Amino acid sequence: MKKLAITLLLGASVAAGAAAMPLRPDQVEFRGLYKELVETNTTVSTGSCTLAAERMAARLKAAGIADSQITLFSVPEHPKDGGLVVVYPGTSKKLKPMLLLAHIDVVEAKRSDWVRDPFTLIEEDGYFYARGTADDKSQAAIWTDTLVRFAREKYKPKRTVKMALTCGEETSGAFNGAEWLSQNRRELIDAEYALNEGGGGLSDGHGKLMVQTIQVGEKAYQDFTFTTTNKGGHSSQPVRENAIYAMADAVAKVRDFEFPLEFNDTTRAFFAKSGALRNDEMGKAMVALAANPQDKAAEAIVNTDKMYHSMLRTTCVATLIDGGHALNALPQTVTANVNCRMFPGRTSDETQATLEAAIGNPAVKVVQTKVGKPIAKTPPMYPWLIGPMEALVAKHFPGVPVIPVMSTGATDGVYLAAVGIPTYGVPGEWGDPDGNGAHGLNERLEVRSLMEGRDYLFELVKLLSSK
Structure with a gap:
């Protein structure tokens, strides 16, 4: 996606939080995971999503997740466009799983055009700079980290939590992992609903968080x-x-x-x-x-x-x-x-x-240009799903309004919706009004946005999987 900034010119703004603080030990470890994923080139021209998926799988195995719970997939025609599905089992046999979706491919980036190396994670002036820092490796890293923490805690959710990291979202006509899974391995990603990119917050560009959004639907x-x-x-x-x-x-x-x-x-x-x-x-x-x-x-x-x-x-x-x-x-x-x-x-x-x-x-x-593309479907605004998102925004970002939004862009959620998995873009991380360079030059993400968004999303997944 294209994380398009939602320019809401609100009459008032709310402080996004305290001034930047030293990272906690768990945040330092997460930074290493994020760095490894960001610095793995996953452009369609010269990169490899397969390698990125393998590196995330290695971290999950090191945390104690069994090989039987991890599926690395690719097709012979596109060996570098592979992905990863993880199934973290729940205790309930009645509750359907939830799915965490993120794409790990990124838009092309030429070193000659950028101020910094686009495939080296650089922290500067409170921001992380590199291709994919925001779109969408931040969320992919957070989802992976969430399952790593679950495994180390030996957390036993009631609802099974699945994660799919896929390739091909950023290049129309390329092999698309989410589409392939929905058409060929539907049982592997079967879920009652999916959490995806597309939501999130908007700052005023000067350290104040103005709004958090929940993406409930998108265009095709x-x-x-x-x-x-x-x-x-x-x-x-x-x-x-x-x-x-x-x-x-x-x-x-x-x-x-x-x-x-x-x-x-x-x-x-x-x-x-x-x-x-x-x-x-x-x-x-x-x-x-x-x-x-x-x-x-x-x-x-x-x-x-x-x-x-x-x-x-x-x-x-x-x-x-x-x-x-x-x-x-x-x-x-x-x-x-x-x-x-x-x-x-x-x-x-x-x-x-x-x-x-x-x-x-x-x-x-x-x-x-492409025949048979799925119709965009707007998912229901279930109170039992939207309510916890809103409640946790009030806890993590006091006073910040939460608004449902339909994206004018498109995500891989359209492929899941086509096979009956309603997909929602979650709040958490936030961007600046200029779009943070996503799809353009010098892509960046505020360090506080990543770390506070991680805290929010970890608690959200834990809350939703516990009931």
Whole structure:
């Protein structure tokens, strides 16, 4: 994911905690685990998720988890894209397991572009710097560390706790471990629900934690390829029927088309609660729109924020274009990629039909880049699950509001939801308003965010697995 910062301009902020303190002995040990995972290159080009999974498995075995509880997996076609599943057994035969999910692959990073080596964990000015420090090796390290601590404590949960560390989340079209497990080893990850990335907190960028969020649902990702063709000819004798012009008209239609506004339980709660925390025109409009989706004046105000606009509907945007074959010839073929983020419940087929209708030109061929992608499903906001998350936020981060949110991006949770495992992005760690360089340059995560988030998530997993 793409841990997208949730820019909530709240009317007040709350201190994130005390000033930085020396690390406890258990935190020092955890830092070593985190460092090993971060410094294991897991890019799709030159890295190995398989190696990272093996290193985490070694730590779990050293803590006392039996070989029979650990599954390292990969496929012959993608030997470096492997992953890890761990089953930590519970005492209850009636309770279904819970699943801890995190991806261990990272976005590409060139040393020449970065201030620091992207695959060396560097602590500086209260932050950890390196590729994957935030997205998503922090959570993968916390989940692994949680099971290490359980094993050392000889903790016996009532509910079985499973963990899946997978590859392929960051690269569309690559081998995806979460997808493979859901389709080929469903029994291995079977769970009543899964905890994943996507939630978390937002600071003001100056040491104050403003909000914690629980991701309850996300959009589905789909790319569409547009193609226009023409017989071409000599550029000295141009005609109106030009493949570039036809494509330009098509992508302009996409630009001007607005998918209709939609709400679900998550987004309605988000706009109502986060709007009520603000004392400005935007906050009032958010509350009004949640109460009445037909309020066009409120919608016009809310739409001025690009994130809010995207949370309210399916969105499609042209991202790549390629065409022509010579400087002095009329183009014969032009292609464009249109990236869509589909509102939960919307299918690729209906989105394609909507795009074709908006273009209004049958000569523009529209095809789905990947056929059969699952439909995004919004999980229920179970009080027995959401309640403990909120209660522990009040304990660990007093006075910080908790808000449900639907991601405008996408995570591997969509593959679990497709096979009946509702997936939630948890609170805990927090980021800064600038996104902390995730997917970009000089990715970083505040040391306090990692350590305090670890404390929160350890207690959350223990609480949820104990009842």
